[in-house]
Amino acid sequence: xxxxxxxxxxxxxxxxxxxxxxxxxxxxxxxxxxxxxxxxxxxxxxxxxxxxxxxxxxxxxxxxxxxxxxxxxxxxxxxxxxxxxxxxxxxxxxxxxxxxxxxxxxxxxxxxxxxxxxxxxxxxxxxxxxxxxxxxxxxxxxxxxxxxxxxxxxxxxxxxxxxxxxxxxxxxxxxxxxxxxxxxxxxxxxxxxxxxxxxxxxxxxxxxxxxxxxxxxxxxxxxxxxxxxxxxxxxxxxxxxxxxxxxxxxxxxxxxxxxxxxxxxxxxxxxxxxxxxxxxxxxxxxxxxxxxxxxxxxxxxxxxxxxxxxxxxxxxxxxxxxxxxxxxxxxxxxxxxxxxxxxxxxxxxxxxxxxxxxxxxxxxxxxxxxxxxxxxxxxxxxxxxxxxxxxxxxxxxxxxxxxxxxxxx
Amino acid sequence: xxxxxxxxxxxxxxxxxxxxxxxxxxxxxxxxxxxxxxxxxxxxxxxxxxxxxxxxxxxxxxxxxxxxxxxxxxxxxxxxxxxxxxxxxxxxxxxxxxxxxxxxxxxxxxxxxxxxxxxxxxxxxxxxxxxxxxxxxxxxxxxxxxxxxxxxxxxxxxxxxxxxxxxxxxxxxxxxxxxxxxxxxxxxxxxxxxxxxxxxxxxxxxxxxxxxxxxxxxxxxxxxxxxxxxxxxxxxxxxxxxxxxxxxxxxxxxxxxxxxxxxxxxxxxxxxxxxxxxxxxxxxxxxxxxxxxxxxxxxxxxxxxxxxxxxxxxxxxxxxxxxxxxxxxxxxxxxxxxxxxxxxxxxxxxxxxxxxxxxxxxxxxxxxxxxxxxxxxxxxxxxxxxxxxxxxxxxxxxxxxxxxxxxxx
Numbered sequence: 139x140x141x142x143x144x145x146x147x148x149x150x151x152x153x154x155x156x157x158x159x160x161x162x163x164x165x166x167x168x169x170x171x172x173x174x175x176x177x178x179x180x181x182x183x184x185x186x187x188x189x190x191x192x193x194x195x196x197x198x199x200x201x202x203x204x205x206x207x208x209x210x211x212x213x214x215x216x217x218x219x220x221x222x223x224x225x226x227x228x229x230x231x232x233x234x235x236x237x238x239x240x241x242x243x244x245x246x247x248x249x250x251x252x253x254x255x256x257x258x259x260x261x262x263x264x265x266x267x268x269x270x271x272x273x274x275x276x277x278x279x280x281x282x283x284x285x286x287x288x289x290x291x292x293x294x295x296x297x298x299x300x301x302x303x304x305x306x307x308x309x310x311x312x313x314x315x316x317x318x319x320x321x322x323x324x325x326x327x328x329x330x331x332x333x334x335x336x337x338x339x340x341x342x343x344x345x346x347x348x349x350x351x352x353x354x355x356x357x358x359x360x361x362x363x364x365x366x367x368x369x370x371x372x373x374x375x376x377x378x379x380x381x382x383x384x385x386x387x388x389x390x391x392x393x394x395x396x397x398x399x400x401x402x403x404x405x406x407x408x409x410x411x412x413x414x415x416x417x418x419x420x421x422x423x424x425x426x427x428x429x430x431x432x433x434x435x436x437x438x439x440x441x442x443x444x445x446x447x448x449x450x451x452x453x454x455x456x457x458x459x460x461x462x463x464x465x466x467x468x469x470x471x472x473x474x475x476x477x478x479x480x481x482x483x484x485x486x487x488x489x490x491x492x493x494x495x496x497x498x499x500x501x502x503x504x505x506x507x508x509x510x511x512x513x514x515x516x517x518x519x520x521x522x523x524x525x526x527x528x529x530x531x532x533x534x535x536x537x538x539x540x541x542x543x544x545x546x547x
Numbered sequence: 548x549x550x551x552x553x554x555x556x557x558x559x560x561x562x563x564x565x566x567x568x569x570x571x572x573x574x575x576x577x578x579x580x581x582x583x584x585x586x587x588x589x590x591x592x593x594x595x596x597x598x599x600x601x602x603x604x605x606x607x608x609x610x611x612x613x614x615x616x617x618x619x620x621x622x623x624x625x626x627x628x629x630x631x632x633x634x635x636x637x638x639x640x641x642x643x644x645x646x647x648x649x650x651x652x653x654x655x656x657x658x659x660x661x662x663x664x665x666x667x668x669x670x671x672x673x674x675x676x677x678x679x680x681x682x683x684x685x686x687x688x689x690x691x692x693x694x695x696x697x698x699x700x701x702x703x704x705x706x707x708x709x710x711x712x713x714x715x716x717x718x719x720x721x722x723x724x725x726x727x728x729x730x731x732x733x734x735x736x737x738x739x740x741x742x743x744x745x746x747x748x749x750x751x752x753x754x755x756x757x758x759x760x761x762x763x764x765x766x767x768x769x770x771x772x773x774x775x776x777x778x779x780x781x782x783x784x785x786x787x788x789x790x791x792x793x794x795x796x797x798x799x800x801x802x803x804x805x806x807x808x809x810x811x812x813x814x815x816x817x818x819x820x821x822x823x824x825x826x827x828x829x830x831x832x833x834x835x836x837x838x839x840x841x842x843x844x845x846x847x848x849x850x851x852x853x854x855x856x857x858x859x860x861x862x863x864x865x866x867x868x869x870x871x872x873x874x875x876x877x878x879x880x881x882x883x884x885x886x887x888x889x890x891x892x893x894x895x896x897x898x899x900x901x902x903x904x905x906x907x908x909x910x911x912x913x914x915x916x917x918x919x920x921x922x923x924x925x926x927x928x929x930x931x932x933x934x935x936x937x938x939x940x941x942x943x944x945x946x947x948x949x950x951x952x953x954x955x956x
Contacts, residue, residue, distance in 0.1 A: 198878070231900065330876065374876070466676065470607045475607070495643075543863065
């Protein structure tokens with residue numbers, strides 16, 4: 139990777155204050171996996187009884203760590219669990235050696251923390267196709283174990299970064315039966331973002347007590363309208379991993395009918411998903427694509443993704459050009475049903491097109507002024523049915539090319 | 548559009564010498580449709596008996612001119628035909644007014660040349676969503692008709708350009724029964740290139756005598772492995788049009804069994820398709836993606852398109868980085884079948900990966916040196932079956948963003 143890119147102009151003012159989650163502790167180390175002089179390994183220890191749910195990339199070339207997590211995710215919560223993450227090397231497309239690295243690392247964590255290896259989840263993020271120097275991670279485990287602390291989540295968020303320009307965190311507190319239940323999560327992700335199941339590396343912790351199956355159903359459902367609705371560059375990672383851990387440390391049981399908790403978890407997931415887009419490689423604009431009136435929700439999602447992934451739309455947004463003709467183009471190419479003569483388009487609350495033609499109220503100067511905003515909403519109504527979708531993306535700028543033309547140099 | 552972009556480094560040395568096609572004459576004019584002081588209208592007159600075949604965009608928001616061509620394409624060749632093309636305005640998403648413009652222009656050409664309006668084909672290319680000032684085109688018809696000449700195909704190729712940096716032409720001559728039959732074609736296209744049926748504006752002329760149905764079958768079949776196998780930016784135009792005219796001027800009849808003619812027509816179509824990629828907006832590299840060993844030809848095509856459209860691969864190529872891990876990523880996300888452990892990748896004739904791991908012979912310095920070539924071949928073998936595909940694309944550079952961030956300014 140070349141020089142560190144400058145902080146995204148869409149970054150939040152500061153990393154949020156995240157609550158301590160009873161039953162979770164964190165430690166980070168600078169193991170030199172690829173980068174020197176920065177933390178690149180994260181160890182998370184989870185108390186006995188912690189239920190784990192997850193969602194993973196559907197890539198057919200997914201990484202050894204993802205394959206390993208997928209076999210373990212439904213297991214018995216009784217003995218607790220651990221998560222070990224490294225940045226700098228994705229351990230993807232590394233064949234048999236990749237699987238051996240995952241085994242070596244998870245075995246070492248299992249011995250060190252006294253949890254069964256079937257409860258040790260691992261993730262790797264960084265360059266694809268290079269063998270993981272897993273002995274460096276194993277060598278750092280003594281220091282990591284000694285350093286475990288319940289209030290180190292902010293340093294944890296930094297240790298998992300690659301091309302990210304800011305660490306990503308979000309939290310919610312829900313009151314259930316008069317008692318506070320907390321949710322706190324961290325994420326990394328900036329490029330190769332077009333999740334097709336989960337996204338990037340995301341770890342969310344709650345002190346709610348939950349059945350594994352209830353937690354998994356909730357996470358799978360929420361994933362569809364949060365992480366699966368963002369895209370930076372249409373490229374789907376080999377390593378996308380979302381893990382959600384419910385420790386039970388609050389003593390409060392959450393069931394599938396707890397709408398308040400589910401809504402809070404949704405807000406944490408959506409907040410982290412939006413932060414990934416806000417740190418999209420080279421991004422200068424945060425864009426919501428809202429599609430209504432499609433023949434179905436699925437077709438609305440196809441239209442929204444076609445708009446969000448169009449390089450011509452993304453470069454027009456970068457150039458602050460209200461080029462709504464390119465939105466027509468993207469709807470036309472998406473493959474989902476559309477009728478040119480019932481199509482309407484809004485930029486913000488300005489209708490720019492309707493009934494297959496430019497809107498009679500269209501004012502190019504006003505539209506151009508709107509495009510100068512950092513947060514933009516493009517709304518398309520297809521006039522066909524009740525299908526809706528929302529997708530979030532960013533613009534395509536010179537910064538994206540700077541970052542990706544010399545990622546490995 | 549901003550300042551004229553510099554000539555593509557992938558441009559051919561010169562516009563080729565194209566043969567005169569008996570039965571075809573051309574004229575161009577500077578009608579001021581959008582640009583000042585450059586030719587922007589092309590009129591083509593085609594002799595009685597000319598068979599016309601075509602292929603068109605499958606966009607659901609296709610332009611009024613495309614819709615009109617599609618209704619006319621199978622008609623009786625007896626009265627001859629005409630083609631009228633303008634650059635600068637696509638007359639797409641212009642509703643009822645768009646259709647009225649097409650009618651006005653084709654009616655005027657019909658009267659001027661004395662061919663039925665059902666035999667007047669029109670195309671428009673340029674900005675989407677603005678009404679076409681069709682009276683400027685009609686006003687230029689007297690001059691155009693007076694100027695018609697059989698050897699003006701080179702000026703015709705210039706008149707249809709928009710963001711193109713060079714005019715595109717190709718020809719072949721086939722000897723049938725001891726007599727020469729000629730094929731000559733021109734094309735425009737540079738951005739919004741991911742044809743889903745035909746591409747951009749392409750006009751090919753031959754003096755062969757052909758039945759309309761034979762010509763159409765040949766064009767449809769060849770289109771699948773030529774224009775439908777190129778992509779600049781994954782964005783499919785609303786205006787893609789390929790028209791092929793067989794005038795019969797050579798007096799030589801070509802039937803569906805004439806392999807020599809079909810092969811010559813394929814070479815002209817592929818040459819023009821490659822020239823469109825070589826003029827891809829901002830392109831500095833011409834890249835062939837070759838996929839073998841897929842479960843089917845259709846799945847090979849899906850993999851090849853996923854690789855060719857990946858912004859991460861295209862920026863790596865721009866940066867001359869042999870980042871084959873991103874090829875693994877693109878295969879993984881494509882949706883078509885793949886097995887990580889049977890996947891092999893070559894850059895040129897260098898095997899960089901096999902059996903799900905980096906190749907034992909991989910030499911990063913040699914791979915980096917290969918990436919400095921202007922013409923690159925990326926070959927992926929999936930090790931699953933006999934499916935193959937070839938797709939052509941270009942890199943993604945700062946030039947693409949420069950051109951598209953201020954296209955309308």
